[in-house]
Structures are given as structure tokens and as C-alpha cells.
Amino acid sequence: MTSQLAALNQWVDEVARLTQPDRIHWCDGSDAEARALNALMVERGDLIALNEKTHPNCFLHRSSKSDVARVEHLTLVCTPEREDAGPNNHWMAPADARAKIDALFAGCMRGRTLYVVPYCMGPIDSPISRCGVEITDSPYVVANMRIMTRMGAAALARIEREGAFVKGLHSTGELDPERRFIMHFPQELTIKSYGSGYGGNALLGKKCHALRIASHQARSEGWLAEHMLIVGIQNPQGQTHYVAAAFPSACGKTNLAMLIPPEGHRQAGWKVWTVGDDICWMTPGADGRLWAINPEAGFFGVAPGTSNKTNPNALAMLGHDTIFTNVGVTADNQPWWEGLPDGVPVKDWQGRDYDPANGPAAHPNSRFTVSARQCPSYSPHTEDAQGVPISAIVFGGRRESLVPLVFEARDWTHGVLVGAAMASETTAAATGAVGVVRRDPMAMKPFCGYNYGDYFAHWLSFDKAGAKLPKVFHVNWFRKGADGKFLWPGFGDNLRVLEWMLQRVDGSAGAEESPIGNLPNAADLDLAGLGLQPQQVEELLRVDVEGWQREIGEIGAYLDSYGSHTPAALHRERQRIADALEGCRETA
Numbered sequence: 001m002t003s004q005l006a007a008l009n010q011w012v013d014e015v016a017r018l019t020q021p022d023r024i025h026w027c028d029g030s031d032a033e034a035r036a037l038n039a040l041m042v043e044r045g046d047l048i049a050l051n052e053k054t055h056p057n058c059f060l061h062r063s064s065k066s067d068v069a070r071v072e073h074l075t076l077v078c079t080p081e082r083e084d085a086g087p088n089n090h091w092m093a094p095a096d097a098r099a100k101i102d103a104l105f106a107g108c109m110r111g112r113t114l115y116v117v118p119y120c121m122g123p124i125d126s127p128i129s130r131c132g133v134e135i136t137d138s139p140y141v142v143a144n145m146r147i148m149t150r151m152g153a154a155a156l157a158r159i160e161r162e163g164a165f166v167k168g169l170h171s172t173g174e175l176d177p178e179r180r181f182i183m184h185f186p187q188e189l190t191i192k193s194y195g196s197g198y199g200g201n202a203l204l205g206k207k208c209h210a211l212r213i214a215s216h217q218a219r220s221e222g223w224l225a226e227h228m229l230i231v232g233i234q235n236p237q238g239q240t241h242y243v244a245a246a247f248p249s250a251c252g253k254t255n256l257a258m259l260i261p262p263e264g265h266r267q268a269g270w271k272v273w274t275v276g277d278d279i280c281w282m283t284p285g286a287d288g289r290l291w292a293i294n295p296e297a298g299f300f301g302v303a304p305g306t307s308n309k310t311n312p313n314a315l316a317m318l319g320h321d322t323i324f325t326n327v328g329v330t331a332d333n334q335p336w337w338e339g340l341p342d343g344v345p346v347k348d349w350q351g352r353d354y355d356p357a358n359g360p361a362a363h364p365n366s367r368f369t370v371s372a373r374q375c376p377s378y379s380p381h382t383e384d385a386q387g388v389p390i391s392a393i394v395f396g397g398r399r400e401s402l403v404p405l406v407f408e409a410r411d412w413t414h415g416v417l418v419g420a421a422m423a424s425e426t427t428a429a430a431t432g433a434v435g436v437v438r439r440d441p442m443a444m445k446p447f448c449g450y451n452y453g454d455y456f457a458h459w460l461s462f463d464k465a466g467a468k469l470p471k472v473f474h475v476n477w478f479r480k481g482a483d484g485k486f487l488w489p490g491f492g493d494n495l496r497v498l499e500w501m502l503q504r505v506d507g508s509a510g511a512e513e514s515p516i517g518n519l520p521n522a523a524d525l526d527l528a529g530l531g532l533q534p535q536q537v538e539e540l541l542r543v544d545v546e547g548w549q550r551e552i553g554e555i556g557a558y559l560d561s562y563g564s565h566t567p568a569a570l571h572r573e574r575q576r577i578a579d580a581l582e583g584c585r586e587t588a
């Protein structure tokens with residue numbers, strides 16, 4: 001037996017002594033194992049089989065009603081020094097955290113089965129991929145991990161061959177919000193999660209491993225673990241450029257990852273390929289470019305609002321082999337959520353008879369878990385061991401005013417500032433006030449496993465001799481006109497903006513310089529057939545100098561909040577923009 005397997009066995013034994021399960025099951029990831037687990041969950045009432053004719057091999061899971069989303073206030077990063085976690089994370093000293101959560105784990109698996117889930121984040125033979133093992137007492141978590149990661153025998157074999165693996169210990173516990181924690185110990189490559197069975201709290205390969213722990217590893221190993229979709233854009237000449245894009249929630253990330261080109265573009269030969277919809281690991285290649293993999297193997301997407309109009313590719317993949325969580329059901333046992341044009345719900349997400357007075361049939365954060373291979377636009381290059389080369393990085397947010405449709409950063413340092421200054425208006429999808437601008441650098445606010453100031457410095461460090469870094473852009477699909485209506489149609493038409501970006505990468509499109517970056521002139525964008533008025537286009541691309549002066553002041557205060565951790569180069573870059581805006585006002 002190799003030392004890695006010995007280390008794994010020893011850890012499983014330790015956990016079993018602490019949690020006292022009745023049985024231990026090592027998951028091999030096989031179809032037979034999945035069938036048996038599904039049958040067990042149906043028998044126990046954890047899963048409900050959906051209409052076998054319309055949705056073969058699809059199941060509904062209803063979570064506890066107080067366990068329906070990530071819990072940021074209970075999510076901790078436990079570094080030896082508080083400052084290393086930064087003001088962007090909730091922190092507890094590792095020894096205190098361990099004592100607190102191990103007391104919860106003591107005896108928690110009595111009467112339950114302990115599942116050992118070996119998994120690989122990324123293609124099984126990719127040097128960029130990393131392995132982990134999740135120990136859980138939830139068969140629902142096993143079923144989801146099987147879809148979301150490369151889980152089972154092949155991952156175990158890789159763990160046997162190579163160095164350290166990430167240890168994730170999870171128990172649903174009593175599903176009591178008062179006895180719930182999601183703790184990260186980056187120095188020990190360990191995650192401990194107790195008291196939730198939902199999504200990012202429980203599927204430890206996703207946000208916990210692939211972002212919080214991986215961002216920490218990436219910093220020390222010289223790569224990037226990012227909250228980004230990856231999409232391939234094929235032009236009519238047959239060249240494909242890959243774009244990585246970061247957006248805060250409720251900005252249409254999954255829709256952009258699965259975009260369908262507008263009719264004219266489709267006819268001209270444009271194609272869009274989906275590599276990933278949520279997480280991107282990027283590493284510098286021998287050629288100086290950044291090469292990216294999607295560490296996940298599936299999508300854990302929001303169901304409400306997914307329809308043939310907003311995301312036909314997503315809808316097409318949900319017809320078979322899908323786990324739905326917290327959606328409603330129709331009389332003939334089909335899954336249903338708000339935004340579907342057809343069907344009538346008879347049961348809501350809690351299993352009650354549907355009554356609009358109780359709220360929506362599907363929980364607003366209800367989800368589908370589905371293999372990425374079922375997506376019609378799935379890129380075969382998703383499996384490439386070396387990853388795909390990234391030509392452009394896009395940051396975005398939801399801003400009613402001020403922020404133009406698109407601008408290009410002048411260089412990498414400016415691009416890092418653009419990402420660090422990212423902000424979005426809150427929507428009804430999140431708790432708290434609506435329409436408030438919140439900073440969410442690189443869309444990593446809940447996921448960066450260390451001090452944001454150090455994270456900005458890590459991003460800047462990629463700009464070194466020989467690097468051929470992607471161009472960096474910022475987009476805002478959500479600017480509104482004086483009439484309160486969105487100025488830009490969004491969805492498939494966002495390809496027109498991506499087209500300009502890729503022409504900038506090739507050096508074939510024009511742009512006008514401004515203090516905030518380079519913007520397209522109206523003539524640089526293909527707006528054919530959109531019917532936009534010239535004033536609308538002007539407003540979409542307008543730089544409001546006074547508004548930006550206020551914004552750049554607020555960005556300064558935000559950067560200051562990370563104290564001495566914020567790199568001086570970002571302060572200098574911000575000052576340069578402030579000076580250029582001042583110069584603009586004086587000449588106006």
C-alpha cells in the first residue's frame with residue numbers, strides 16, 4: 001500500500017472513531033452504485049422519482065426549509081493569523097474552530113452510513129487538476145458529487161499516485177441552523193462542514209475546495225482559482241478564442257456560458273462552446289499564455305428563470321439524468337419552476353399543495369444538478385489535459401447607471417484594478433436592501449480563501465517577462481435609459497460585445513481611449529438588426545466624468561480597507577485614472 005492510501009485509510013479510521021457510523025462505504029463512482037443509492041434514497045423519501053416518460057432518471061430532492069442556500073456568516077477561514085484571512089472572511093483560530101466543530105461531529109453518524117468519496121477536480125489526467133476526498137453521511141451529497149466531479153475509482157487511483165489531497169469532512173448533523181458551520185483550514189488542506197445538506201455548504205468539491213482552499217494553494221503555487229465561467233467563441237473563419245468571465249450572482253453567468261448567437265451571427269457561422277459555468281483554474285503555460293480548466297464536471301444551476309427564451313441549451317440538458325432540488329411539481333410529476341411558460345404546479349418546493357399565497361412554487365434558489373456532457377454546447381476541449389488558452393478575461397456587474405456597456409483595460413495592472421473595483425447592485429435574489437452597490441472583487445467576495453489585498457498582489461504577479469496575458473474587459477449588460485428600461489437587449493446579443501473584444505485581441509477593431517479604459521465607437525460594434533436608436537448607443541457607451549470621479553473616490557476608500565496588504569501599484573493606477581478624469585473635466 002502506498003503512503004497516500006495509508007494516509008487516507010488512517011484519516012477514515014480517525015473520522016469513524018469520532019463520528020461512530022454504523023457502516024463505511026467507499027464510493028467507486030459506478031453506474032451500479034449510483035442506481036443502488038438512488039433506490040435507497042427513493043425508499044427513504046430523500047428523493048422522489050419524476051415522470052419517467054418526460055424526465056427519465058430524474059429525481060426531486062426537497063431540502064430542509066431552513067437549509068436552502070450558502071450561509072456566509074457561518075462560513076469561516078481558519079488561518080493561524082486573522083490578518084491572513086483578511087477582512088473579507090469570517091475567521092476563527094484553528095484550534096478553537098477544531099474544538100467547536102469536532103464536538104458537533106462526535107457520534108453524529110450513529111445509525112448512518114459513512115461514505116468515502118474520492119474525487120478529482122478537473123480532467124483526470126490534467127496536471128492542473130487536484131484531488132480531494134469528501135467523507136459524508138449524505139447519499140444526496142454522494143449523488144451530486146458524482147455529477148459535479150470526476151468521482152470514484154479513477155480519482156482514488158490518482159490519489160494513490162500523487163501527493164496531498166484535500167480532506168473534506170461533512171455531516172448533515174441535525175440540519176439545525178444553530179448547529180451549523182462550514183470551516184476551512186487552508187494550511188491543513190482541510191474542510192469541515194456540519195449541519196447543512198445544501199449546495200455549496202455540502203458539496204465540498206465546489207466552493208469550499210475549488211475556490212476557498214484552491215485560491216490559497218494557487219497563491220503559493222503560482223496559479224489562479226477563480227469564480228469564472230469559461231466559454232469558447234468560434235468565428236466564421238473557424239478560429240476559437242476562449243474567454244473567462246467573472247460576474248456576481250444574478251448577472252446571467254450560466255446564460256452567458258451557454259449563449260446562443262443571434263440569428264444573423266449563427267447564419268454567418270458563429271458558434272459558442274461551453275467549457276464551464278462557475279469555476280476556472282488558470283495556470284501559465286510554457287508559451288506564456290494562461291491555460292484554463294473547468295474543475296467541475298457538472299452544473300449546479302438556478303432553476304427559476306431558466307427557459308427556452310433565456311437559456312435553451314440549459315433547458316435541453318434537463319430532460320434526463322438530472323437531480324432537481326426544491327423545485328415544484330406538476331400533476332403528472334414533472335419538475336416546474338417560475339419562468340417556464342408551460343405547465344401548472346400542483347406541489348410547491350416544500351411538498352405543500354401549491355398556493356400562490358405561500359409564495360413561488362419553486363424556491364428562488366432551487367437548483368438542477370446535471371452532467372456538463374448533457375449540454376448541447378458542451379466543448380470537447382473541456383477534457384483537454386492542458387486546458388484551453390484564455391484570450392480575454394471579462395469582469396462584469398449589474399449597474400443601472402454610470403458603467404458603460406463595455407470597456408477594455410489598458411494593460412494588466414489596469415485590468416487587475418478593474419477586477420478589484422468590481423461592484424454590482426443587489427437584487428431581490430439576495431437578502432437585504434435592493435439596488436445597493438456592493439463591491440465584489442473578481443466576484444470572489446464569498447470565496448477568496450485569504451486576504452483580498454494579498455490576492456490583488458497575486459494577480460499582479462502574473463505580469464512578468466515572457467507572459468502573454470489575456471486582455472481584460474469590463475461589461476455591464478444592465479445600464480438603463482431615462483425611461484428606466486434596459487438599454488441593451490442582453491442574452492444572445494451579448495455575443496456582439498464579445499465579438500468586439502476578440503477583434504481587439506486580434507488587433508482588428510477600433511476603440512477610443514478614455515480615462516476609465518478603451519471603449520468601442522458605435523461603428524466598432526456589429527449592431528445590425530437590433531433597432532437601437534443612436535442616442536441609446538451613445539448612452540450605452542457614455543463616460544460620465546463626474547460620476548466616475550465619485551466612483552474612483554469610493555474605489556480608493558475600498559482599497560484602503562485592506563490596509564498595507566493592498567499593493568502600491570493598484571493605488572498608483574487608481575490615482576492615474578483620478579488624474580485623467582480631473583484633466584478631462586478641466587478641458588471640458
Ligand code: O2Y
Nearest residue numbers: 069070198199200201278300
Ligand atoms: O452553492 C449554493 O448553495 C448555491 S450558490 C451557487 C451555486 C452554483 C454556482 N454558484 C453559486 C454562487 O453562489 O456563486
Ligand code: MN
Nearest residue numbers: 227249278279
Ligand atoms: Mn458561483
